Amino acid sequence: MDEELIDDGSIPLSRRTRLPGAGFFYPDSLDEERAERRAEETLTGAEAVVIADGDADGLACAAMVRAQYDAALDVADFEADIADRIADESDADATGDAETDGDTDAAEGAEQSSDDVEEPHERSTVALLAAGPYSIDDSLERVLEYADPGIDLFVCDLCPDDFEWIADPLTGLVDHAASIRWFDHHQWDDETAAAVRSAGVDLVVGDSEEECTADVALRSLPHEFDDRWTELAAVTRDHDLWIKEDPRSDDLADYAYWTGAEEYVTVVGAYGADLPETVDRFLEHRRVEKRERIEAAVDRAVVHEVGDWSVAVTYGRCSQNEVAETLREQGADAAVIVKPAGSASIRGSDGFERAHEVAGRVNGGGHPKAAGCKPDIYDDMLDYANHWTTEGQAARKVILGAFEAVADEAAENAATEAAAE
Template identity: 70%
Template structure:
């Protein structure tokens, strides 16, 4: 493929935000090779391993765990790399820029091999890659390590069963911290393997809160403050302006960099990081505006559901759509997945997502409908702004609306009978 076809430079925002980032066009086979190599380099020889969601909440947990092992990396190299990146990024439109966590190890970046430096290895994963991450720990970890899993909730037990059985036999301990909505049977199966599973109230705590209160360590006040600011964004409380800085920075940096910087500074990011975040927000704001303008509102039962499409910051788009009267917002992404965000008037996001290959919280969930068989399906997805994906998600909203209406009718009958 001609690199110019996926190069955003010179292309109008109205066009390139309808396509996935360049990483989407990188073959999975090559990406898997690289990920496998990095996992081996990360895990081999480690005293402990953390598998964490790569967002601000999951990475805050990783930083806390490294603190308990006195295993944090030196922040100075990262600060120098951030300053250099800010200077070079004036014309770069992309997010998730190459840094120490994304580099191929062949650059002059002093943070390129950061993933190999701490005795507490960090593997970033999502709910759909948790099984793979666990298998990589099985393959490369020494016997007797401590394993931590943070801010990840498996929808089913079967995909992780074999790896978890192996790790239960080889690890000194397995501790799992989370705050998502767990299926009772999945939670029971995990605990039966000897895992110390601690799940917080998803409406009151983020996983950083859970990790902070569960680890047997005397954390100073900055860690409590970090958990509070992380919660402010993760639960969409939005009372502390620093929480947006943390969320944006975690999105635009690699896991090693983020965990190291917040481990050193907590919620009060250093000036070099704040300058970097501000430089990226110009692009972020333009993407949000484009997604909001593409939105269309649908009436589903008693709900106003705003649906849009594009590569953007879904939480901010959802917030803007709520301010315009939406009870729920759906942001369909060019890579095929979608984010579902609710409100006080809509607390069924996880139920909708569960019907289309996803899950999450009552007011925040994600999914990727199983509708993409080949590149022609993706081509249709891009040229129609996610028409098929929108259709199946709206059908899921309709189904949930019917269930809610039926439940309310049953409750009314029961009240009348009393």
């Protein structure tokens, strides 16, 4: 397929944001082959392995593990590569060939595009596999197949829906690895958590309303971390829990999405939350189109009254956290951003802390104020074509139905409590 049909900078942004990124159209079979090759190269000979969500929270944990093992890479190589990328993208802007994406999603682990970034470095002895909540089993299987016996394994910022689908590779790894530690802050099902612990895994789950996973790793790893790491965890938490009091947290979130996992881990490992000037220039360059995408998504939003809540629903390839924040500022209790790739982000507020309940009814999960889902409504490419041309009408309907079900349940519970009094 001609990539210019998707990512050509000459296509108006209003049309380009209605389609998924080019990676969506890359066949799974080829992607799987590439992932297997990269996993083998990364894992062979490692003394420890980190499987982490590819957002700022998960990757901060990976940086901490590398600090513990004194296995950080040379940051100078990455800074030189960043400068080269800025120059290349500036040239592309001048010729109209630039394309940026601003789609980050802490709750889902995001549909990342950074895997295609070539890394200018030697391999660390602490291998890193960036994963999403729906690919934990694949990552565990690759560690079991390619990592040497006796490695230390860390799983960070990932929560399985249930134990069954990770049981086989995890059980195999308990015998294969010297130790397995799992750090997270999502809301775990009691049975799943008990099964993971019973398998022989040291699972530590923090309070999802108080801690991010970087906080959990910081207090759980047997290493004397200095104040720079405490600050990194605090700034990461500011974005991941949607506190939004430290402007640096948006920088970390955007940078984690727009670059490769190895680069992010190395840079924050060297600089902490105060990113270097080269990264600042890179982020500002990327944010020009990001702001335009946010404005387009906000303009598309439609507000629905569901129970006691005002729910704003929009569509597009955009930075959903900033879109949700803008919609909340305009009076929405909850915001839903339906993405061209078929998934959706659900964001709450102080007036709506049931995002995870809504997502749980639509093939997803997350936190009370930040969750993600992907409705099971896409059977073939014609369904996706309809999704793009209608701006996600089918997905909107299903998700609003979940909101209505949660509203009905909340009303029933309130009535029961009132009657009991």
